[in-house]
Amino acid sequence: MDLVSHLPDRLLFAVPKKGRLHQQCLDLLHGSDIQFTRNNRLDIALCLNLPVALIFLPAADIPRFVGEGNVDLGITGQDQVAEAGLDVEELIDLGFGKCKLQVQVPEKGEYQTAEQLIGKNVVTSFEGLVETYFRKLENKPTGPLATKIKYVGGSVEAACALGVADGIVDLVESGETMRAAGLKPIDTVLTTSAVLIASRTPSNPALVATITNRIRGVIAAKRYVLCNYNVSRANLAEAVKVTPGKRAPTVSPLEDGDWVAVSSMVEKKVLAQTMDRLQEIGATDILVWGKRDTELELRSIWGEDRAYQKRHCEGISYLSLSCTSAKYGGSSASISLCCRFISVLFSCNTGGVCPCISAS
Numbered sequence: 001m002d003l004v005s006h007l008p009d010r011l012l013f014a015v016p017k018k019g020r021l022h023q024q025c026l027d028l029l030h031g032s033d034i035q036f037t038r039n040n041r042l043d044i045a046l047c048l049n050l051p052v053a054l055i056f057l058p059a060a061d062i063p064r065f066v067g068e069g070n071v072d073l074g075i076t077g078q079d080q081v082a083e084a085g086l087d088v089e090e091l092i093d094l095g096f097g098k099c100k101l102q103v104q105v106p107e108k109g110e111y112q113t114a115e116q117l118i119g120k121n122v123v124t125s126f127e128g129l130v131e132t133y134f135r136k137l138e139n140k141p142t143g144p145l146a147t148k149i150k151y152v153g154g155s156v157e158a159a160c161a162l163g164v165a166d167g168i169v170d171l172v173e174s175g176e177t178m179r180a181a182g183l184k185p186i187d188t189v190l191t192t193s194a195v196l197i198a199s200r201t202p203s204n205p206a207l208v209a210t211i212t213n214r215i216r217g218v219i220a221a222k223r224y225v226l227c228n229y230n231v232s233r234a235n236l237a238e239a240v241k242v243t244p245g246k247r248a249p250t251v252s253p254l255e256d257g258d259w260v261a262v263s264s265m266v267e268k269k270v271l272a273q274t275m276d277r278l279q280e281i282g283a284t285d286i287l288v289w290g291k292r293d294t295e296l297e298l299r300s301i302w303g304e305d306r307a308y309q310k311r312h313c314e315g316i317s318y319l320s321l322s323c324t325s326a327k328y329g330g331s332s333a334s335i336s337l338c339c340r341f342i343s344v345l346f347s348c349n350t351g352g353v354c355p356c357i358s359a360s
Ligand SMILES: Nc1ncnc2c1ncn2[C@@H]1O[C@H](COP(=O)(O)OP(=O)(O)OP(=O)(O)O)[C@@H](O)[C@H]1O
Pocket: 018, 019, 020, 021, 058, 059, 060, 076, 077, 078, 079, 080, 097, 098, 099, 154, 171, 172, 173, 174, 192, 193, 194
Protein backbone atom coordinates (compact mmCIF):
# COMPACT_ATOMS: atom_id res chain seq x y z
CA MET A 1 0.00 0.00 0.00
CA ASP A 2 1.24 3.49 -0.80
CA LEU A 3 1.57 4.91 2.72
CA VAL A 4 2.09 8.54 1.82
CA SER A 5 -1.01 8.91 -0.38
CA HIS A 6 -3.15 7.18 2.28
CA LEU A 7 -2.09 9.44 5.14
CA PRO A 8 -4.27 12.50 4.39
CA ASP A 9 -7.46 10.41 4.89
CA ARG A 10 -6.39 9.25 8.29
CA LEU A 11 -6.15 10.52 11.84
CA LEU A 12 -2.46 10.57 12.77
CA PHE A 13 -1.60 9.08 16.16
CA ALA A 14 2.02 9.31 17.41
CA VAL A 15 3.41 6.70 19.82
CA PRO A 16 6.95 6.36 21.23
CA LYS A 17 9.02 4.24 18.86
CA LYS A 18 11.34 2.92 21.65
CA GLY A 19 12.24 3.48 25.27
CA ARG A 20 10.33 3.21 28.52
CA LEU A 21 6.86 4.00 27.17
CA HIS A 22 6.95 1.92 23.97
CA GLN A 23 5.67 -1.47 25.15
CA GLN A 24 2.96 -0.06 27.42
CA CYS A 25 1.68 2.04 24.51
CA LEU A 26 1.50 -1.07 22.31
CA ASP A 27 -0.46 -2.83 25.07
CA LEU A 28 -2.82 0.13 25.29
CA LEU A 29 -3.41 0.12 21.52
CA HIS A 30 -4.04 -3.62 21.63
CA GLY A 31 -6.51 -3.22 24.53
CA SER A 32 -8.31 -0.47 22.57
CA ASP A 33 -8.63 -2.75 19.52
CA ILE A 34 -6.55 -0.43 17.35
CA GLN A 35 -5.24 -3.11 14.98
CA PHE A 36 -2.18 -2.63 12.81
CA THR A 37 0.78 -4.44 11.35
CA ARG A 38 4.07 -2.59 11.33
CA ASN A 39 6.50 -3.40 8.55
CA ASN A 40 10.08 -3.86 9.57
CA ARG A 41 11.91 -0.51 9.87
CA LEU A 42 8.83 1.54 8.91
CA ASP A 43 7.77 4.24 11.38
CA ILE A 44 4.26 4.49 9.95
CA ALA A 45 1.60 1.78 10.30
CA LEU A 46 -1.92 2.01 8.88
CA CYS A 47 -4.66 0.70 11.15
CA LEU A 48 -6.64 -2.18 9.74
CA ASN A 49 -9.98 -1.42 11.41
CA LEU A 50 -10.02 2.39 11.83
CA PRO A 51 -9.07 5.35 9.59
CA VAL A 52 -5.95 5.92 11.72
CA ALA A 53 -2.23 5.91 10.93
CA LEU A 54 0.20 5.26 13.77
CA ILE A 55 3.42 7.23 13.61
CA PHE A 56 6.31 5.86 15.68
CA LEU A 57 8.43 8.76 16.92
CA PRO A 58 10.91 9.47 19.76
CA ALA A 59 8.91 10.38 22.89
CA ALA A 60 10.68 13.75 23.02
CA ASP A 61 9.47 14.75 19.52
CA ILE A 62 5.81 13.88 19.98
CA PRO A 63 4.69 17.12 21.74
CA ARG A 64 6.14 19.16 18.86
CA PHE A 65 4.28 17.26 16.13
CA VAL A 66 1.02 17.36 18.11
CA GLY A 67 1.50 20.96 19.30
CA GLU A 68 2.10 22.22 15.78
CA GLY A 69 -0.97 20.34 14.52
CA ASN A 70 0.84 17.94 12.13
CA VAL A 71 -0.31 14.97 14.21
CA ASP A 72 -3.76 14.68 15.85
CA LEU A 73 -3.06 12.47 18.88
CA GLY A 74 0.02 11.33 20.74
CA ILE A 75 1.29 9.50 23.79
CA THR A 76 4.34 10.78 25.62
CA GLY A 77 5.54 11.81 29.09
CA GLN A 78 4.24 14.95 30.83
CA ASP A 79 7.91 15.88 31.22
CA GLN A 80 8.28 15.97 27.42
CA VAL A 81 5.11 18.04 27.05
CA ALA A 82 6.37 20.53 29.65
CA GLU A 83 9.83 20.65 28.06
CA ALA A 84 8.41 21.34 24.58
CA GLY A 85 6.34 24.20 26.01
CA LEU A 86 3.75 23.92 23.21
CA ASP A 87 0.00 24.17 23.53
CA VAL A 88 -1.54 20.68 23.44
CA GLU A 89 -4.62 19.26 25.09
CA GLU A 90 -3.83 16.71 27.81
CA LEU A 91 -6.69 14.22 27.52
CA ILE A 92 -5.83 11.35 29.89
CA ASP A 93 -3.19 10.61 32.49
CA LEU A 94 -2.37 7.03 31.49
CA GLY A 95 -0.92 6.07 34.87
CA PHE A 96 2.30 4.46 33.62
CA GLY A 97 5.77 5.93 32.97
CA LYS A 98 5.68 7.48 36.44
CA CYS A 99 8.91 9.09 37.52
CA LYS A 100 10.39 12.35 38.85
CA LEU A 101 12.68 14.89 37.26
CA GLN A 102 15.18 15.48 40.04
CA VAL A 103 18.24 17.56 40.82
CA GLN A 104 21.01 15.13 41.78
CA VAL A 105 24.50 15.78 43.19
CA PRO A 106 27.41 13.52 44.22
CA GLU A 107 26.58 11.66 47.43
CA LYS A 108 29.88 12.59 49.06
CA GLY A 109 30.22 16.03 47.51
CA GLU A 110 30.01 19.56 48.89
CA TYR A 111 26.45 20.39 47.67
CA GLN A 112 23.37 19.79 49.81
CA THR A 113 20.86 22.24 48.29
CA ALA A 114 19.90 23.32 44.79
CA GLU A 115 20.81 26.94 45.68
CA GLN A 116 24.42 25.85 46.06
CA LEU A 117 24.42 24.89 42.36
CA ILE A 118 23.79 28.50 41.28
CA GLY A 119 26.72 29.54 39.08
CA LYS A 120 27.88 25.93 38.69
CA ASN A 121 27.70 23.42 35.79
CA VAL A 122 24.44 21.51 35.52
CA VAL A 123 23.96 18.78 32.88
CA THR A 124 20.54 17.63 31.67
CA SER A 125 18.43 16.45 28.72
CA PHE A 126 15.72 18.93 29.81
CA GLU A 127 17.30 22.30 29.03
CA GLY A 128 14.01 24.25 28.94
CA LEU A 129 12.67 22.99 32.27
CA VAL A 130 16.04 23.35 33.95
CA GLU A 131 16.43 26.92 32.69
CA THR A 132 12.98 27.79 34.07
CA TYR A 133 13.91 26.11 37.36
CA PHE A 134 17.18 28.07 37.76
CA ARG A 135 15.56 31.35 36.63
CA LYS A 136 13.24 31.00 39.60
CA LEU A 137 16.06 29.93 41.91
CA GLU A 138 18.31 32.79 40.80
CA ASN A 139 15.34 35.17 40.74
CA LYS A 140 16.31 36.20 37.20
CA PRO A 141 13.23 36.34 34.88
CA THR A 142 15.30 37.46 31.84
CA GLY A 143 18.91 37.78 30.71
CA PRO A 144 21.80 35.35 31.04
CA LEU A 145 21.84 32.97 33.99
CA ALA A 146 24.79 32.48 36.33
CA THR A 147 24.25 28.69 36.23
CA LYS A 148 25.70 26.96 33.16
CA ILE A 149 23.16 24.50 31.79
CA LYS A 150 24.61 21.95 29.37
CA TYR A 151 22.63 19.53 27.22
CA VAL A 152 23.35 15.81 26.82
CA GLY A 153 21.03 13.35 25.06
CA GLY A 154 21.36 10.39 27.46
CA SER A 155 23.40 8.77 30.27
CA VAL A 156 23.13 12.09 32.14
CA GLU A 157 24.07 10.37 35.39
CA ALA A 158 27.67 9.94 34.15
CA ALA A 159 28.27 13.70 33.87
CA CYS A 160 29.39 14.32 37.49
CA ALA A 161 31.85 11.40 37.52
CA LEU A 162 33.27 12.62 34.21
CA GLY A 163 33.88 16.08 35.70
CA VAL A 164 31.48 17.76 33.25
CA ALA A 165 28.88 18.66 35.89
CA ASP A 166 28.58 19.71 39.52
CA GLY A 167 24.99 18.49 39.50
CA ILE A 168 22.55 16.94 37.06
CA VAL A 169 18.81 17.06 36.44
CA ASP A 170 17.38 13.76 35.18
CA LEU A 171 14.49 11.34 35.46
CA VAL A 172 14.39 9.03 38.45
CA GLU A 173 12.03 6.15 38.99
CA SER A 174 13.40 3.56 41.44
CA GLY A 175 16.55 5.63 42.11
CA GLU A 176 18.81 2.69 41.22
CA THR A 177 20.57 4.44 38.34
CA MET A 178 21.46 7.48 40.46
CA ARG A 179 22.51 5.41 43.47
CA ALA A 180 24.77 3.31 41.24
CA ALA A 181 26.31 6.53 39.88
CA GLY A 182 27.00 7.77 43.44
CA LEU A 183 24.38 10.54 43.27
CA LYS A 184 21.66 11.68 45.68
CA PRO A 185 18.51 13.79 45.11
CA ILE A 186 18.35 17.31 46.51
CA ASP A 187 15.19 18.61 44.82
CA THR A 188 12.33 17.55 42.52
CA VAL A 189 11.61 19.72 39.48
CA LEU A 190 8.45 17.84 38.49
CA THR A 191 6.67 14.52 38.72
CA THR A 192 5.50 12.95 35.50
CA SER A 193 3.58 10.10 33.92
CA ALA A 194 2.53 9.18 30.40
CA VAL A 195 -0.33 11.18 28.92
CA LEU A 196 -2.59 11.05 25.88
CA ILE A 197 -2.36 14.43 24.17
CA ALA A 198 -4.31 15.95 21.28
CA SER A 199 -3.81 18.79 18.89
CA ARG A 200 -5.97 21.87 19.50
CA THR A 201 -7.06 21.52 15.85
CA PRO A 202 -7.58 17.78 15.26
CA SER A 203 -8.54 16.66 11.73
CA ASN A 204 -11.34 14.40 12.99
CA PRO A 205 -12.64 15.39 16.47
CA ALA A 206 -15.24 12.58 16.50
CA LEU A 207 -12.55 9.94 15.97
CA VAL A 208 -10.35 11.59 18.63
CA ALA A 209 -13.30 11.21 21.03
CA THR A 210 -13.83 7.54 20.07
CA ILE A 211 -10.17 6.65 20.62
CA THR A 212 -10.03 8.66 23.86
CA ASN A 213 -13.07 6.82 25.22
CA ARG A 214 -11.62 3.43 24.30
CA ILE A 215 -8.33 4.26 26.02
CA ARG A 216 -10.17 5.60 29.06
CA GLY A 217 -12.01 2.25 29.26
CA VAL A 218 -8.75 0.28 29.08
CA ILE A 219 -7.21 2.45 31.82
CA ALA A 220 -10.27 2.03 34.05
CA ALA A 221 -10.23 -1.74 33.49
CA LYS A 222 -6.58 -1.79 34.56
CA ARG A 223 -7.18 0.33 37.65
CA TYR A 224 -10.38 -1.25 38.93
CA VAL A 225 -11.73 -4.68 39.71
CA LEU A 226 -15.34 -5.61 40.31
CA CYS A 227 -15.99 -6.68 43.87
CA ASN A 228 -19.14 -8.67 44.71
CA TYR A 229 -20.25 -9.61 48.20
CA ASN A 230 -23.28 -10.27 50.36
CA VAL A 231 -24.03 -8.21 53.43
CA SER A 232 -26.90 -7.87 55.89
CA ARG A 233 -29.09 -4.80 55.47
CA ALA A 234 -28.04 -3.72 58.96
CA ASN A 235 -24.40 -3.43 57.79
CA LEU A 236 -25.11 -2.16 54.27
CA ALA A 237 -24.54 1.55 54.97
CA GLU A 238 -21.12 0.82 56.49
CA ALA A 239 -20.17 -1.53 53.62
CA VAL A 240 -21.17 1.04 50.99
CA LYS A 241 -18.86 3.57 52.66
CA VAL A 242 -16.00 1.08 52.10
CA THR A 243 -16.99 0.31 48.48
CA PRO A 244 -18.61 3.49 47.12
CA GLY A 245 -17.81 2.44 43.51
CA LYS A 246 -16.97 4.85 40.70
CA ARG A 247 -20.44 6.39 40.77
CA ALA A 248 -22.38 4.13 43.16
CA PRO A 249 -22.54 0.41 43.94
CA THR A 250 -25.29 -1.87 42.59
CA VAL A 251 -27.34 -3.26 45.48
CA SER A 252 -29.72 -6.18 44.73
CA PRO A 253 -32.13 -7.82 47.19
CA LEU A 254 -31.58 -11.49 48.07
CA GLU A 255 -34.36 -14.04 48.69
CA ASP A 256 -33.39 -13.77 52.35
CA GLY A 257 -34.97 -10.34 52.97
CA ASP A 258 -32.40 -9.33 55.59
CA TRP A 259 -29.51 -9.60 53.14
CA VAL A 260 -28.43 -7.87 49.90
CA ALA A 261 -25.83 -8.55 47.20
CA VAL A 262 -23.48 -5.64 46.44
CA SER A 263 -21.45 -5.16 43.29
CA SER A 264 -18.94 -2.31 43.18
CA MET A 265 -15.81 -1.12 41.34
CA VAL A 266 -12.79 -1.02 43.65
CA GLU A 267 -9.39 0.47 42.89
CA LYS A 268 -6.83 -2.33 42.77
CA LYS A 269 -4.35 -0.46 44.91
CA VAL A 270 -6.75 -0.42 47.87
CA LEU A 271 -8.28 -3.84 47.23
CA ALA A 272 -6.44 -5.64 50.03
CA GLN A 273 -7.50 -3.13 52.69
CA THR A 274 -11.03 -3.00 51.25
CA MET A 275 -11.43 -6.77 51.52
CA ASP A 276 -10.09 -6.78 55.08
CA ARG A 277 -12.53 -4.02 56.03
CA LEU A 278 -15.52 -5.75 54.37
CA GLN A 279 -14.77 -8.88 56.34
CA GLU A 280 -14.64 -6.89 59.58
CA ILE A 281 -18.04 -5.38 58.76
CA GLY A 282 -19.50 -8.88 58.33
CA ALA A 283 -19.71 -9.12 54.53
CA THR A 284 -19.54 -12.67 53.17
CA ASP A 285 -18.91 -14.41 49.84
CA ILE A 286 -16.51 -11.69 48.72
CA LEU A 287 -15.51 -12.28 45.11
CA VAL A 288 -13.24 -10.15 42.98
CA TRP A 289 -13.42 -10.04 39.18
CA GLY A 290 -11.05 -8.30 36.82
CA LYS A 291 -7.70 -8.42 35.14
CA ARG A 292 -4.82 -8.90 37.53
CA ASP A 293 -1.99 -6.43 37.41
CA THR A 294 0.90 -7.88 39.35
CA GLU A 295 2.84 -4.63 39.63
CA LEU A 296 -0.08 -2.72 41.09
CA GLU A 297 -1.01 -5.52 43.41
CA LEU A 298 2.53 -5.87 44.67
CA ARG A 299 2.64 -2.16 45.28
CA SER A 300 -0.56 -2.40 47.25
CA ILE A 301 1.12 -4.98 49.46
CA TRP A 302 4.56 -3.41 49.82
CA GLY A 303 3.73 0.24 49.29
CA GLU A 304 5.17 2.77 46.85
CA ASP A 305 8.46 3.00 48.71
CA ARG A 306 9.19 -0.61 47.88
CA ALA A 307 8.82 0.10 44.15
CA TYR A 308 12.26 -1.33 43.51
CA GLN A 309 10.95 -4.74 44.47
CA LYS A 310 8.88 -4.78 41.34
CA ARG A 311 11.98 -5.20 39.22
CA HIS A 312 12.36 -8.67 40.63
CA CYS A 313 8.96 -9.56 39.31
CA GLU A 314 9.32 -8.42 35.74
CA GLY A 315 9.61 -11.19 33.20
CA ILE A 316 9.25 -14.06 35.63
CA SER A 317 6.23 -16.18 36.27
CA TYR A 318 6.78 -17.39 39.79
CA LEU A 319 7.58 -15.54 42.99
CA SER A 320 8.54 -16.82 46.39
CA LEU A 321 7.11 -14.75 49.17
CA SER A 322 7.69 -15.00 52.84
CA CYS A 323 6.25 -12.91 55.57
CA THR A 324 5.95 -12.85 59.31
CA SER A 325 2.46 -12.07 60.35
CA ALA A 326 0.86 -11.49 63.71
CA LYS A 327 -2.17 -13.20 62.27
CA TYR A 328 -0.16 -16.42 62.09
CA GLY A 329 1.18 -16.15 65.62
CA GLY A 330 4.26 -14.23 64.53
CA SER A 331 5.48 -17.21 62.54
CA SER A 332 7.04 -16.91 59.16
CA ALA A 333 5.22 -18.26 56.15
CA SER A 334 6.76 -18.98 52.78
CA ILE A 335 4.82 -19.57 49.64
CA SER A 336 5.57 -19.82 45.94
CA LEU A 337 2.87 -18.74 43.62
CA CYS A 338 2.26 -17.78 40.06
CA CYS A 339 2.29 -14.02 39.47
CA ARG A 340 -1.17 -14.26 37.97
CA PHE A 341 -2.50 -15.65 41.22
CA ILE A 342 -0.71 -13.24 43.50
CA SER A 343 -4.10 -11.93 44.55
CA VAL A 344 -4.29 -14.99 46.79
CA LEU A 345 -2.38 -12.72 49.14
CA PHE A 346 -5.38 -10.53 49.52
CA SER A 347 -6.98 -13.11 51.73
CA CYS A 348 -3.84 -13.13 53.89
CA ASN A 349 -3.44 -10.09 56.07
CA THR A 350 0.28 -9.45 56.30
CA GLY A 351 -0.22 -7.30 59.36
CA GLY A 352 1.72 -4.40 57.87
CA VAL A 353 4.89 -6.48 57.71
CA CYS A 354 6.65 -6.34 54.36
CA PRO A 355 7.07 -9.78 52.88
CA CYS A 356 10.38 -10.68 51.23
CA ILE A 357 10.36 -11.56 47.60
CA SER A 358 12.64 -13.57 45.38
CA ALA A 359 12.33 -14.99 41.91
CA SER A 360 12.13 -18.75 41.60
N1 LIG B 1 13.04 5.32 34.56
C1 LIG B 1 11.87 5.69 34.08
N2 LIG B 1 10.76 5.24 34.64
C2 LIG B 1 9.55 5.58 34.16
N3 LIG B 1 9.37 6.40 33.12
C3 LIG B 1 10.44 6.86 32.52
C4 LIG B 1 11.73 6.53 32.97
N4 LIG B 1 12.61 7.12 32.19
C5 LIG B 1 11.88 7.79 31.30
N5 LIG B 1 10.56 7.66 31.50
C6 LIG B 1 9.46 8.26 30.74
O1 LIG B 1 9.60 7.81 29.40
C7 LIG B 1 9.83 8.93 28.55
C8 LIG B 1 10.78 8.50 27.47
O2 LIG B 1 12.05 8.29 28.06
P1 LIG B 1 13.06 7.24 27.45
O3 LIG B 1 14.38 7.44 28.14
O4 LIG B 1 12.49 5.89 27.46
O5 LIG B 1 13.05 7.77 25.95
P2 LIG B 1 14.00 7.59 24.81
O6 LIG B 1 15.13 8.54 25.02
O7 LIG B 1 13.17 7.76 23.58
O8 LIG B 1 14.47 6.08 24.92
P3 LIG B 1 15.92 5.52 25.12
O9 LIG B 1 16.32 5.94 26.54
O10 LIG B 1 15.73 4.04 24.98
O11 LIG B 1 16.76 6.16 24.06
C9 LIG B 1 10.35 10.02 29.46
O12 LIG B 1 10.12 11.29 28.91
C10 LIG B 1 9.55 9.78 30.72
O13 LIG B 1 8.28 10.36 30.62
